[in-house]
Amino acid sequence: MRTPTAATAAAALLAAAALGLAPHQAQAAPNLPSPTTLSATSGLPQVRFHDIPGSGGVTLKGNVFTPAKARADQRYPLLVLPTSWGLPQIEYAAQARKLADSGYVVVSYTSRGFWLSGGEIEVAGPPDVADASAVIDWALANTPADPAHIGMAGVSYGAGICLLAAGHDPRVKAVVALSGWADLIESIYSGRTQHRQAAALLGLSGSLTGRPSSELKRILRDFLASDLSKEQEMIKWGRQRSPAEKINELNVNNTAVMLGNAWGDTIFAPDQYADFFEELKGPKRLEFRPGDHATAEGSGLFGLPNDTWTSAHRWFDHHLKGERNGVETEAPVRLKSRTGGGYEEYGSWQEVGARASERLALGDREHLWANVDSGANGGLLLLSSTLDQFLKTPPMASIPLLPRFFAAVWQSDRGTGERHVRGSAKLHTTVTSTRSSGTFVAYLYDVGPLGIGKLISNAPYTFHDRTPRRAFPVDLDLFATSYDVPAGHRLALVIDTVDPLYIEHNPTGAQLTFSSPRTDPSYVTVPLRKE
Numbered sequence: 001m002r003t004p005t006a007a008t009a010a011a012a013l014l015a016a017a018a019l020g021l022a023p024h025q026a027q028a029a030p031n032l033p034s035p036t037t038l039s040a041t042s043g044l045p046q047v048r049f050h051d052i053p054g055s056g057g058v059t060l061k062g063n064v065f066t067p068a069k070a071r072a073d074q075r076y077p078l079l080v081l082p083t084s085w086g087l088p089q090i091e092y093a094a095q096a097r098k099l100a101d102s103g104y105v106v107v108s109y110t111s112r113g114f115w116l117s118g119g120e121i122e123v124a125g126p127p128d129v130a131d132a133s134a135v136i137d138w139a140l141a142n143t144p145a146d147p148a149h150i151g152m153a154g155v156s157y158g159a160g161i162c163l164l165a166a167g168h169d170p171r172v173k174a175v176v177a178l179s180g181w182a183d184l185i186e187s188i189y190s191g192r193t194q195h196r197q198a199a200a201l202l203g204l205s206g207s208l209t210g211r212p213s214s215e216l217k218r219i220l221r222d223f224l225a226s227d228l229s230k231e232q233e234m235i236k237w238g239r240q241r242s243p244a245e246k247i248n249e250l251n252v253n254n255t256a257v258m259l260g261n262a263w264g265d266t267i268f269a270p271d272q273y274a275d276f277f278e279e280l281k282g283p284k285r286l287e288f289r290p291g292d293h294a295t296a297e298g299s300g301l302f303g304l305p306n307d308t309w310t311s312a313h314r315w316f317d318h319h320l321k322g323e324r325n326g327v328e329t330e331a332p333v334r335l336k337s338r339t340g341g342g343y344e345e346y347g348s349w350q351e352v353g354a355r356a357s358e359r360l361a362l363g364d365r366e367h368l369w370a371n372v373d374s375g376a377n378g379g380l381l382l383l384s385s386t387l388d389q390f391l392k393t394p395p396m397a398s399i400p401l402l403p404r405f406f407a408a409v410w411q412s413d414r415g416t417g418e419r420h421v422r423g424s425a426k427l428h429t430t431v432t433s434t435r436s437s438g439t440f441v442a443y444l445y446d447v448g449p450l451g452i453g454k455l456i457s458n459a460p461y462t463f464h465d466r467t468p469r470r471a472f473p474v475d476l477d478l479f480a481t482s483y484d485v486p487a488g489h490r491l492a493l494v495i496d497t498v499d500p501l502y503i504e505h506n507p508t509g510a511q512l513t514f515s516s517p518r519t520d521p522s523y524v525t526v527p528l529r530k531e
Contacts, residue, residue, distance in 0.1 A: 044068055045100030047093075052109055052138050055130030058118040062089050062109035062135070065100035070144055077320040078145035080135050081108040082128075082165075084294070085157035085202060086209040088115045092153075094303030099313065103321070105145045109135055111157060114210035121212045124160045124241045132165035136172075147171065149320045153312060155179055155294050155301070156267075160243065166255045167246030174256040174319040176312040177243075179294040181268040182259075182276030184238040189223075190269065191476060193439060193460035194503040197381035198267045199223055226503060228464065244272070247279045256283035256319040260308050262291035263338055264385025264394075266378075266501065269479045271424060274349045277333075283319065285327075286349060287311055288482065290338040292385035335422070338388060339484040344529070353423030353527025358412070360491060362429060362522035366408030366514045368440075370506035373498040374407035376443050378458045381501065397443075399492050400451040408514050410524075411447065412491040419485040420529035421456055425478040427493070429522040432471045432513040437464045439505040440497050440512060444478055444526070447490040456491075457481045460502045473520060493524050 045065050054060040067076060079099055081092045089110040096106040112131055113121030122128050132152065139145045151174040152162040159180025166172040181187045188195045203220045206212050212220075219237055222230040239245055250257065257280055261270045270288055277286045287308065289296040300306030311334075318327040331345035333352065346352050379385065379395035388394040402409060427442050439462045445453030457478040466472060485491065495514060497506050506512075516522035 045097050047097070050142075052107075052135055054112060054117075054119070054134050055127055056119070058112055058127070058131070060109045060112060060118070060131060060135065061116045062107055063093075063096070064139070064143055065096040065104075065106040065108075066143060067100050067103050067105070070105075072144065074144060075146035076103055076105045076144055077149040077151065077316070078136070078139055078143070078147075079104050079106045079316065080132060080139065080150070080152045081106065082132060082152075082154050082158040082161045083108065083111050083114065084155045085111075086114060086205040091155070091301060095300060095309055098303070099316070102313070102317070104316070105139065105143045107135060107139045107143070111161065113213070119211075121206050121210050121216055123216055124157065124164055126240075128161050129164050129168050132161060133169045136169065149173065151175065151316050151320050153178070153316075155297060160184075160241070163243035163250070163257070164241070164246060166253065166257070167243060167249035170253045172253075172255060174258075174316055176258045176260070176315055178260040178297045178308060178312070179262065179265060179268060180259075181272060182242065182244045183272040184242045185235055186272040187268045189235075189238070191459055191461040192464075193462040193505075194223060194226065195267075195501060196224070196503045197501050201381060202267075224503070226505065244276050244279070247276070251281040254282040256315070258285040258287070258312065258315045260287045260289075260297065260311070262293065262296045262385065262389070263288055263481050264291060264388055265293045266381045266385060267293040271477065271480045274480060278349050285311070285315060285332050285334070287334045288480075289336045290385075291389040292382050295386050295389055335482050337420070337482040337484055338394070339392065341484070344482075353421075353529065355530035356528040358419065358491070358526045358528060360410060360412045360493060360524045360526065361516070362410045362493065362514070362524065363516050364410065365516070366410075366495070368408055368495070368497060368512045368514075369405050370438065370497040370510040370512060371504070371508060372403075372406040373500075374402050374494075374496040376402060376407055376441075376453075376494045376496050377499045378441070378443070378455065378501045395455040397445065397453050397455075397494070398451055399445060399447050399453045399494070402494065406496055408495040410493045414488050414490055415485060417487050419491075419526075421481060421483045421485060421526055422529045423527035424480045425457060425527065426525045427474070427476045427478065428524075429474050430471050430515045430517055430520060431463070431474050432469060432515065433463070433466060433510060434468055434512075435507045435510040436466050436468055437505045437507065438462070438466075438497070438510055438512060439502070440495050441499045441502065442476060442478060442524075443494045443496075444524070445492040445494060446483065446485045447492045448486075449488065453492055453494070456483045456485075458499075460499065462505050464505070471515065471517075491526060
C-alpha cells in the first residue's frame with residue numbers, strides 16, 4: 001500500500017501548490033488540507049511545513065518529513081533536498097515520505113528566489129550554497145536529526161546545489177545528484193556554442209516561477225546575444241557555479257557521491273558528469289539511462305516504482321545507515337542502452353567503449369553553404385529524447401535526401417554484425433571557412449536499408465578569430481551515448497551549420513569546407529562494446 005499512499009500524498013501536496021501558491025502570492029490557498037490532516041494516518045511518516053531561515057536573512061519555504069512514531073530520545077539520519085529550477089518544496093513529497101518511512105528525517109525546501117521562498121535566483125551561487133548549510137543547522141536544532149549522518153539529494157538545479165554544498169560543508173557525508181551539472185560551461189556552452197533552447201527555457205521558466213537577480217538577467221542577455229566581449233566574464237560566472245571546481249574539497253571530505261543522468265539530456269549532457277565522476281576519489285557511483293532531462297527519475301517523483309530512486313535509497317542506506325546492501329561490492333558504473341536490454345556494469349567510465357572501436361575515414365572533400373538547416377538536427381529540447389526513451393524514436397533524417405549544398409555526408413559499409421556504441425564518438429577533421437567565425441554541428445546516424453538515419457549522437461562546434469580561407473584542425477567529442485546499431489546498417493557522419501538547439505555564428509553567405517589532408521587525415525572514431 002505504500003506506493004499508492006505516497007503517490008496520493010504527492011498529488012494532494014501538488015494540488016495544494018497549484019491552488020494559488022504563485023511566486024508573488026503569500027496568502028494561503030483556500031480549502032487545503034492542513035499538515036496534520038496530511039499526516040494523520042496511523043503508522044505513516046508525518047509532514048510539517050516550516051519557514052526555514054536561510055542565509056542573509058532570507059526565509060525559505062520548506063517541509064519536514066519525520067519517521068512515524070519518532071522517539072524524542074532517538075536520532076535519525078538527515079536528508080536535505082533543495083528543489084529543482086522552478087518547482088516548490090512539495091516536488092519531493094512522494095520520495096520524502098518513502099525515505100521517512102524507512103527511518104530518515106527529510107527536509108525539503110524551495111530554493112531561494114523561487115515561489116514563496118525569499119531572495120532572488122542566484123543560479124547556485126554562494127547564497128544558495130550558504131542556504132544549504134543554514135537548512136542543515138536548522139534541521140539539527142529543530143528535528144530529531146543525527147549530526148553525524150547527513151546526506152543531500154536533488155534533481156536538476158537541486159543536484160547542482162547538493163554537489164556544491166557538499167564541497168563547502170564537510171557535514172554532508174553522502175550525495176545523490178540526479179540530472180544535474182558538474183561543469184555549467186560544458187553543459188550550456190559546449191564547443192563554444194550557446195545551447196539556445198536550454199538557456200531560453202531556463203530564463204523563461206525562472207521568470208514565470210521566481211525572481212531572477214539582476215546579475216542573472218544580464219548574464220542571460222549577454223549569453224543569448226552572443227556578446228563575445230563578455231565571454232570571459234560569463235565563463236568566470238559559470239565556473240563559480242560548477243561542482244567540478246570543488247572536486248578537491250569533495251575528495252578531502254571523502255563525500256560518497258552518486259550521479260545519475262539520461263543519455264539524451266538536452267540541458268545537462270552526460271559527458272560532463274562522466275568526466276567529473278572520474279576525478280572523484282571517494283565512494284562514487286555513476287548511472288546513465290535512456291531519456292531526457294529528469295525523465296529517468298521523473299516517475300519516482302510521483303511515488304511510482306523507479307530504478308533511479310531505488311538506487312538512491314540504497315546509496316543512502318549504505319552510506320548513512322551502514323547497511324550492507326551490496327552497494328559496497330557492485331561495479332561503480334551502471335548503464336542502460338537507449339535501444340533496450342538490461343543494465344551493463346563497468347569498473348570505471350574509462351572502461352566504457354575502451355575495448356573496441358570503429359574508425360570511419362572522412363576522405364571525400366565536402367563543401368557547404370552555411371545558414372540553411374539541411375534537415376539533420378538534434379531534435380527539440382525535452383521532447384525528442386523523451387520520445388526516444390519511451391517509443392525508441394530518436395530524431396530521424398533521410399540521409400540520401402539531405403541536400404549536399406548544405407550537408408556533408410560520409411557513410412560506412414554495412415555492418416556484418418550488431419555494433420554496440422558506448423561512450424563518446426570523436427571527430428577529427430580539417431576546416432576552412434570563408435569567414436573568421438562560424439558554427440557547424442556533427443551528427444552520427446544509424447542508417448537502415450531504406451536510408452533513414454536514426455540519430456545516435458551530435459555535438460556543436462563554434463570558432464572565432466580564424467583567418468578566412470586558411471585551414472585549421474578540429475577535434476570534437478560527440479555527446480556520450482549507448483546505442484545498438486543492428487546488423488546490416490551503416491554508420492553515417494553528417495555535418496551541417498544550423499540546428500534549432502544551438503546558436504549559429506556563421507555570417508550570411510559563409511561557406512565551410514571539410515577536407516582530409518594526406519598528412520592529417522580526417523576521421524570519426526566510434527567506441528564500441530567488445531563482445
